[in-house]
Amino acid sequence: MPTYAVNKKARFDYEIQEKLEAGLMLLGSEAKAVRTGNVKLSGSYVTFHKNEPMITGLHIPKYKYSGHLKEYDPERSRKLLLSQKQIAYIQGKSQEKGLTIIPLSIYTKGRYIKVEIGVCRGKKTHDKRRVIKKRELDRETRRAIKGDYR
Numbered sequence: 681m682p683t684y685a686v687n688k689k690a691r692f693d694y695e696i697q698e699k700l701e702a703g704l705m706l707l708g709s710e711a712k713a714v715r716t717g718n719v720k721l722s723g724s725y726v727t728f729h730k731n732e733p734m735i736t737g738l739h740i741p742k743y744k745y746s747g748h749l750k751e752y753d754p755e756r757s758r759k760l761l762l763s764q765k766q767i768a769y770i771q772g773k774s775q776e777k778g779l780t781i782i783p784l785s786i787y788t789k790g791r792y793i794k795v796e797i798g799v800c801r802g803k804k805t806h807d808k809r810r811v812i813k814k815r816e817l818d819r820e821t822r823r824a825i826k827g828d829y830r
Contacts, residue, residue: 683787684714687721690782692808694800699784700770703761704735704795709743710758714793716744719786726760726781726797728771733760735783735795760795773799 690696706714713719724737734757741754762770774781784796803811 681787681789683785684717684793685719685721685786687724687782687784689722690784690798690800692811693803694780694782694798695803695807696784696798696800697779698773698799700762700766700797700799701789702733702766702795702797704786704793705759705761706740706793709746709749709752710740711793712746713740713743714786715788721783721786724783726770726774726783727757728774729757731767731771733762733767733770734758735760738783760797770797770799778802 718741720739724735724739727734727736736757737755738758739754742749742752770781773779778801780800780802781797782800784798786793786795788794
Protein backbone atom coordinates (compact mmCIF):
# COMPACT_ATOMS: atom_id res chain seq x y z
CA MET A 681 0.00 0.00 0.00
CA PRO A 682 2.37 2.75 -1.16
CA THR A 683 1.50 6.34 -0.31
CA TYR A 684 1.95 8.75 -3.21
CA ALA A 685 1.20 12.09 -1.53
CA VAL A 686 0.64 13.37 2.00
CA ASN A 687 -0.85 16.75 2.89
CA LYS A 688 1.54 17.73 5.72
CA LYS A 689 0.32 21.32 5.75
CA ALA A 690 -3.23 20.13 6.50
CA ARG A 691 -2.07 18.28 9.60
CA PHE A 692 -0.42 21.48 10.85
CA ASP A 693 -3.23 23.92 9.93
CA TYR A 694 -6.20 21.76 10.92
CA GLU A 695 -7.30 19.63 13.83
CA ILE A 696 -8.43 16.35 12.26
CA GLN A 697 -11.60 15.08 13.89
CA GLU A 698 -12.48 12.16 11.63
CA LYS A 699 -10.95 10.26 8.71
CA LEU A 700 -12.67 8.50 5.81
CA GLU A 701 -11.47 6.54 2.81
CA ALA A 702 -12.80 7.39 -0.65
CA GLY A 703 -12.13 6.24 -4.17
CA LEU A 704 -10.97 8.73 -6.78
CA MET A 705 -12.31 8.83 -10.34
CA LEU A 706 -9.35 9.46 -12.66
CA LEU A 707 -8.48 9.28 -16.33
CA GLY A 708 -5.99 6.60 -17.38
CA SER A 709 -3.12 9.02 -17.86
CA GLU A 710 -3.92 10.67 -14.50
CA ALA A 711 -3.74 7.31 -12.74
CA LYS A 712 -0.31 6.70 -14.27
CA ALA A 713 0.83 10.19 -13.23
CA VAL A 714 -0.33 9.54 -9.66
CA ARG A 715 1.57 6.24 -9.58
CA THR A 716 4.76 8.09 -10.52
CA GLY A 717 4.24 10.30 -7.47
CA ASN A 718 3.44 13.57 -9.25
CA VAL A 719 0.58 14.78 -7.06
CA LYS A 720 0.18 17.97 -5.03
CA LEU A 721 -2.48 17.93 -2.31
CA SER A 722 -1.75 21.31 -0.74
CA GLY A 723 -4.63 23.73 -1.13
CA SER A 724 -7.17 21.09 -2.15
CA TYR A 725 -10.55 20.57 -0.51
CA VAL A 726 -13.85 18.74 -1.00
CA THR A 727 -16.89 20.51 -2.44
CA PHE A 728 -20.33 19.35 -3.53
CA HIS A 729 -21.74 19.80 -7.06
CA LYS A 730 -25.30 18.50 -7.49
CA ASN A 731 -24.95 16.38 -4.33
CA GLU A 732 -21.78 14.69 -5.62
CA PRO A 733 -18.54 15.10 -3.68
CA MET A 734 -15.74 16.55 -5.80
CA ILE A 735 -12.13 17.19 -4.86
CA THR A 736 -11.10 20.67 -5.98
CA GLY A 737 -7.56 22.03 -6.24
CA LEU A 738 -5.85 18.64 -6.52
CA HIS A 739 -2.94 19.08 -8.92
CA ILE A 740 -2.09 16.06 -11.09
CA PRO A 741 0.27 17.07 -13.92
CA LYS A 742 0.15 15.49 -17.36
CA TYR A 743 1.73 12.04 -17.55
CA LYS A 744 5.18 12.30 -19.09
CA TYR A 745 4.69 9.58 -21.72
CA SER A 746 1.05 10.26 -22.63
CA GLY A 747 1.73 12.14 -25.83
CA HIS A 748 -0.43 15.09 -26.83
CA LEU A 749 -3.57 15.55 -24.74
CA LYS A 750 -5.97 18.21 -25.95
CA GLU A 751 -6.95 20.74 -23.31
CA TYR A 752 -5.77 18.75 -20.29
CA ASP A 753 -6.44 20.67 -17.06
CA PRO A 754 -4.24 19.43 -14.17
CA GLU A 755 -6.42 21.23 -11.58
CA ARG A 756 -9.84 20.02 -12.72
CA SER A 757 -12.35 18.81 -10.14
CA ARG A 758 -12.39 15.04 -9.72
CA LYS A 759 -15.26 12.98 -8.38
CA LEU A 760 -14.92 11.12 -5.09
CA LEU A 761 -16.42 7.64 -4.91
CA LEU A 762 -18.34 7.14 -1.68
CA SER A 763 -21.50 5.32 -0.60
CA GLN A 764 -24.74 7.31 -0.36
CA LYS A 765 -24.64 7.07 3.44
CA GLN A 766 -21.09 8.48 3.52
CA ILE A 767 -22.01 11.25 1.06
CA ALA A 768 -24.94 12.33 3.26
CA TYR A 769 -22.75 12.27 6.36
CA ILE A 770 -19.94 14.28 4.72
CA GLN A 771 -22.38 16.78 3.25
CA GLY A 772 -23.91 17.36 6.68
CA LYS A 773 -20.48 17.85 8.24
CA SER A 774 -19.45 20.30 5.51
CA GLN A 775 -22.44 22.51 6.31
CA GLU A 776 -21.57 22.70 10.01
CA LYS A 777 -19.93 25.93 11.05
CA GLY A 778 -16.14 25.76 11.26
CA LEU A 779 -15.71 22.31 9.66
CA THR A 780 -13.85 21.68 6.42
CA ILE A 781 -13.29 18.49 4.46
CA ILE A 782 -9.81 18.13 3.03
CA PRO A 783 -7.75 15.30 1.50
CA LEU A 784 -4.99 14.03 3.77
CA SER A 785 -3.21 11.47 1.58
CA ILE A 786 -3.38 9.53 -1.69
CA TYR A 787 -2.43 5.85 -1.72
CA THR A 788 -3.26 2.55 -3.39
CA LYS A 789 -5.28 -0.28 -2.00
CA GLY A 790 -4.86 -3.24 -4.26
CA ARG A 791 -5.08 -1.79 -7.75
CA TYR A 792 -7.31 1.12 -6.77
CA ILE A 793 -6.20 4.65 -5.99
CA LYS A 794 -7.74 5.88 -2.74
CA VAL A 795 -7.90 9.23 -0.98
CA GLU A 796 -7.99 9.63 2.77
CA ILE A 797 -10.21 12.59 3.55
CA GLY A 798 -10.58 14.24 6.90
CA VAL A 799 -13.29 16.24 8.61
CA CYS A 800 -11.24 19.06 10.10
CA ARG A 801 -11.54 22.19 12.18
CA GLY A 802 -9.05 25.02 11.62
CA LYS A 803 -6.45 25.65 14.31
CA LYS A 804 -5.92 29.06 15.84
CA THR A 805 -2.51 30.76 15.65
CA HIS A 806 -1.74 30.14 19.32
CA ASP A 807 -2.39 26.41 18.84
CA LYS A 808 0.10 26.33 15.97
CA ARG A 809 2.69 28.13 18.10
CA ARG A 810 2.19 25.56 20.85
CA VAL A 811 2.82 22.73 18.38
CA ILE A 812 6.03 24.39 17.14
CA LYS A 813 7.24 24.95 20.71
CA LYS A 814 6.55 21.31 21.67
CA ARG A 815 8.38 20.08 18.55
CA GLU A 816 11.44 22.21 19.42
CA LEU A 817 11.48 20.96 23.04
CA ASP A 818 11.24 17.34 21.89
CA ARG A 819 14.10 17.88 19.46
CA GLU A 820 16.28 19.41 22.20
CA THR A 821 15.56 16.56 24.63
CA ARG A 822 16.44 13.98 21.97
CA ARG A 823 19.75 15.79 21.37
CA ALA A 824 20.50 15.94 25.09
CA ILE A 825 19.77 12.24 25.53
CA LYS A 826 21.87 11.35 22.50
CA GLY A 827 24.75 13.47 23.84
CA ASP A 828 24.93 15.63 20.71
CA TYR A 829 23.88 18.83 22.49
CA ARG A 830 25.57 22.02 21.33
